[in-house]
Structures are given as C-alpha cells and as structure tokens.
Amino acid sequence: MSLSVNIKKKYKNFVLDIHFNSNERCLGILGASGCGKSLTLKCIAGIVTPEEGKIVLNGKVLFDSKLGINIPPQQRKIGLLFQNYALFPNMTVRENIGISCNKKNRKSITDRLLKEFRLNQLESRYPGQLSGGEQQRVAMARILAYDPEALLLDEPFSALDSYLKEELQQNLIDFLRKFNKDILMVSHSRGELYRFCDYIAVIDHGSLMETGNKRKIFEDPEKFITARLTGCRNISRAIRISDYEVRAIDWSVNLHTNKRVEDNIRYVGIQSCYIKPGEQHEENTIPINLSDSLEGPDQVKFVLTKQEDANYSHNSNLLWTVAKQEWRHLYQLKFPEYIQIPKEHILLLTESEKRKIC
Template sequence: MELEIRIRKNLKEFTLKADFVIHDGCTGLMGPSGSGKSMTLKCIAGIETPDEGRILLDGKSLFDSGKKINLPPQKRKIGYLFQGYALFPNMTVEENVQCGLKAKKMPKGQIKERVEEMLERFQIRELAKRYPRQLSGGQKQRTAIARLMAYEPEVILLDEPLSALDEELREELQQELSQMLADFQKPSILVSHDAEEVRRLCQKQYTIREGRIQPYADFPQKKGRL
C-alpha cells in the first residue's frame, strides 16, 4: 500500500511543504515543537485542509485541490492516535472502543464481537466499565489504541504516543507499540521528539524543521531528542 503526500499549507510562522511517499511499515517524523509535525498528520487525516496539493492512498484521492476533492475524516480510513489520546470522558472504556464502529453502521452483534476482540488483545477487558478519569496513562493509551484498531484503518497516524508516560512505562508500551505496528503491515507515521524511539519503531525516518520535510539520512544511534 502506498500513501503519497504532496501538500502546501500556509501557517502563521511558515509555509508547510510536505512532499513524501510512504509504504507499508512505520515511518518516523522527527522535529522540534512547532515545526509542523502534528499539522502534517492533521492534513493527512482530514482534520485540517491544505491550501494546495494532493494526498493519495493507493491511487485514490483523499485530497486534491486541483480536482476539488476533500474527503471527510470518516471516509479516509485513517486511524489517528492523538497525543492526549482524546478519549470521551463520559464514556466507559468499552463505549470508547465501540464508538468508531457505530459510525461505520456495523450490525450490533458484529460490533460486540469486535469490541471484545480489542479488549482482549490490548489487555483492558477488566477495565471495560471504567471511565477515562479512572485510568492510568498506560491504560488510557491502550484504550485509545484499541479504539483506533477496532476501526480497521488503512493508515495509522501516531502523534507523540509515548510522550506523556514515565520512562519505565514508556519502555514497556514501546514494545507493545512495536508489536502492534509489526502486525499492522500497512503504512503508519510516528511523530516523536525522541530519536531513539523512532529508531526502534520505524523503518524509515524524516525530519521536519519550519515546515520542510526531508529524509533523515544520517540517523543517530544514541538516545536523544531533537
């Protein structure tokens, strides 16, 4: 599967120019705060609209300014894991996981089966009736990932998924994330400040500074942050 991003978006500080192509496997996008990392993901997901360009998924236009195509987020088949997880506070873990499936208008029996599968897979079955305020940081992340994967996306976008966790928990969940991405076998993009995290999780790496994206050819082997 191929995801092609060739877009321009005028921001207050600079113009974002994202021009790259990714295939199956995880691609890392590193850069300092305010460099355009999250905006790039939001444009791909359809949350933000580029000023010009195109985004293609296996040749299908998700966005094309010339052809006036701009599919809404729910029609792009893209899973987005926000930095703060964006769980619905008034919904239980179980309800959070199933909310995306209801939007797909799946039969009730099929929704229940899929939710049970995700609760089991991400080891949160015992948390099913809890609310986000009752969860630890790691439990919130597992719930958010379960919700994302339940939707069966064609592309996964991960925005600083481990940044809010302490170092010990980050190490544990990094391993789980690595396994999830390996099983996914479709395009995914991981945004992070942590070069070591990206090195462990991603097969290909890019850097972004003031909206300019380029391959990170001389990738560091020591732990650090950009």
C-alpha cells in the same frame, strides 16, 4: 499499499511544504517543537485542509486542490492517535472502543479487542479511572475497531512517565509489526523514532529537509539540521581544503576525511561517542583541556576545550561521551592531553535550504 503526500499550507511564521511517499512501512517524522509535524498528520487525516497539493492513500485521492477533492475525515479510513488519546470521558472502555464499529459487528469486534489489549477487567471503567498506559491501550483498540487503512501516531508516549514508556514501547512495537499497513509516527524524540521506524523524514520550519533509511539518517546525515536533530553535539563551521581534507573553523584544526569533500561543505561534525584519546603525532588530533564532566548512571560526558585557544568561544567546546566502565578501566588515572577525530566518523554537512517565511 501506499500513502503519497504533497501539500502546502501557509501559516503566520512559515509555509508547511511537505512531500513524501510511504509504502507499507513505518515512517518517522522527526523535528523540533512547532516545526509542522502534527500539522502534517492533521492534514493527512482531514482535520486541517491544505491550500494546495494532493494526498493519495492506496490509490484513492483524499485531497486534490486542483480537482476540488477533499474527502471528510470520517470517510478517509485513517486512524489518528492524539497525544492525549482523546477518549470520551463519559463513556466506559467498552463504549469508547465500540463507538468506532458498525452496529452489526460491534460486540464481536469489541470483545476481540478487549481481549487482545488486555482490557477485559477494565471494560466498565471510565477514562478518568485509568492510568496513562491503560488509556493508550484503549485509544489504540478504538482505532483498530475502525479498521483504518493507515495509522498516524502523534507523540504516542508524550503523556507517559519514563517507567510507563519503557513498559509500553515493547507492546507497541509488537503491535506495529502485525499492522501491515502504512504507519506515520511523529516525535521529537530521536530514540523513539529509531526504535519504531524503518525510515525517517526530517522536518524543519515546515519544510522536508532529508528523508531515508534510519541508519543513514542517524549515522551519515547530509544537512546541518539533521545532524543536530539526530543528536550530534559536536559541529563546527568548515571550509574545503582539498578532496579529502577540511578545515574545522571553530576547532582550529584541519581534518582528513574518508569521504570526498564537496564544494558545498559548510560544517563538519562528530558524534560524541566516536571521539577517542589520541597522541600528538597522530592524524586528526586536537590538544584539549577538561572543562567539565557530567556523570550519568552508565556513561560520563566530558566538556573539552582546545588548549591555548586564543579564539575560544562556546562553539569551540567538544563533548566526549565514554561508557563508565571503559573510563574506569582505561583513562581514570590520567586524563588524555589529546583527542582524535576518527576520519571514518566525520560528518560532512551542507547548509539546510533557506526557510520559507511568509
């Protein structure tokens, strides 16, 4: 089974220009609000019609602008879970689930799904009488009653509070493992996508920036925007010095690298958790001052500035994240005067492609 998408559609502020293949796996689509994530799902589901391109699901052409093919949404066999779940408010739980089945098998399928999603005691209630988590389970059961060939999840946890998210995410993970078909999940939460998906596609302003295995995308991104979206807070403009040395302009320091520095380097980055305390004589060290600290339940975040930085700017700041227990054990008595940027964790980043503006 596979889903192939290659579409374009013009909007006022950008062009949606997306192309990817998903082969029986959970593909996460990561991007900032308004970048085109939900529009991509709506095009696949048939709710929005692209202006050009092609969509193929399991060998069946759902859309082809050249051939004039545009299969209606109800015939595409695609299940789309909306952010607000879109349950029918005047129907009970049983009726909401059963409406997706054919009349012949409606009762048996509905009975099975009510049991599978632990909704038996709620079957006579209406959506307004359900919690957010219960509504999500009903919406998922309704989609499965339709027996879709692909599942599209549009911010499935955005309507839930943090407690419900933690409770329901494991349930959804267990469910997705059993759903042996293509799954696309859209979110602006990098943590959710990392937990649920095997592969990640990064979208910025309507265009696909980068795609690959989730570990590659998070640990070794190629582009500036990907590093930002996956949580890298420490990024400096950079220029190439030699094959294994780069100048971090905003941090006013030369850094030695493990990876070869290419001519198209534009930025360097370091995840805040990989920064270490250092000594003056060591490689890749920066003299720092403590500007601010932010204490959380499990970790401490330190905002650092370079000592005697005549060209100080906001971009010169470095964020260092340390587990609270480690901080108490190692560094609480004396704050380090230097930090070290380990060369094995330095990100070498290129500029994203120019955004397509109409």
